[in-house]
Amino acid sequence: MDDENPRVAKADAEVQKLISRKRTKDADDRKVSSEIFDKATLQVLYKLANQGHLDVLNGAISTGKEANVLKGIKEDGSIVAVKIYRIATSDFKKMQYYIAGDPRFNVRSSNKRQLINNWVNKEFRNLTRLKDAGVNVPEAITSLNNVLIIEFIGDEDGNPAPTVKNLPPQDPAHFYEQLVEQMDRFINKANLIHGDLSSYNILNFDEKPVIIDVSQSVVRDHIIANELLARDIKNISFEFSKMGVDTSIEDLTNRLIKD
Ligand SMILES: Nc1ncnc2c1ncn2[C@@H]1O[C@H](COP(=O)(O)OP(=O)(O)OP(=O)(O)O)[C@@H](O)[C@H]1O
Ligand SMILES: [Mg+2]
Structure with a gap:
């Protein structure tokens, strides 16, 4: 099955490498890595790899309150941004509140995974809608459960663009x-x-x-x-x-x- 696919095996090895590299760091990092890469999330990553959206995961761009953003490399060498929502630390009250009043999401779910999936799907749809309206946002590539793959914003060497907070504009x-x-x-x-x-x-x-x-x-x-x-x-x-x-x-x- 999935495990026999060489590309998946490679992604798996990279994820393992990432986890083991993190493991050598402090306890906080250890907590984060075990939180993002729960079994279900790994399976989602394998599936995305199988679909050709991702070959290897190559390091963290950011570790936020609710999501981790990682750099993904595709087989052709191009880079994507992979945003992974952590089930364990998500603010479900907020998600429920925001989703409940949105006519596009006719759901009242108390299932946490379902809520996260809707949340990620909302981000995907918002990105698409914004891009269509000509707003400068990363292009939405695909989403599956708690994982969202979007266009990587950064230079050709793989350095992500800084936030305005980190690099205020010159003008x-x-x-x-x-x-x-x-x-x-x-x-x-x-x-x-x-x-x-x-x-x-x-x-x-x-x-x-x-x-x-x-x-x-x-x-x-x-x-x-x-x-x-x-x-x-x-x-x-x-x-x-x-x-x-x-x-x-x-x-x-x-x-x-x-x-
Ligand atoms: N497409 C992208 N290309 C390059 N870097 C990105 C991209 N998307 C996000 N980042 C980096 O990752 C960081 C976190 O992303 P984002 O703001 O989407 O999530 P977050 O703030 O962690 O979400 P939350 O606060 O809900 O956990 C950004 O500040 C930015 O540095
Ligand atoms: Mg943010």
């Missing part, structure tokens, strides 16, 4: 103008509200903004959409003011909300 005013255009498409073309927009979730890709982390993004008529929008606007105007850009909550609101 904040110019970057801000590009960002406002992206936000305008996000809100007024894709009809979505990001819901967690800040310098942590915007990559500085050669001085161009790429918006990431859209699992929590909701449709505009969601009951919490306005509250999330207000927070996004507040975060962005505050952060870019601090970088010296001439903006305010009122100014950004007026530019984004036209009706």
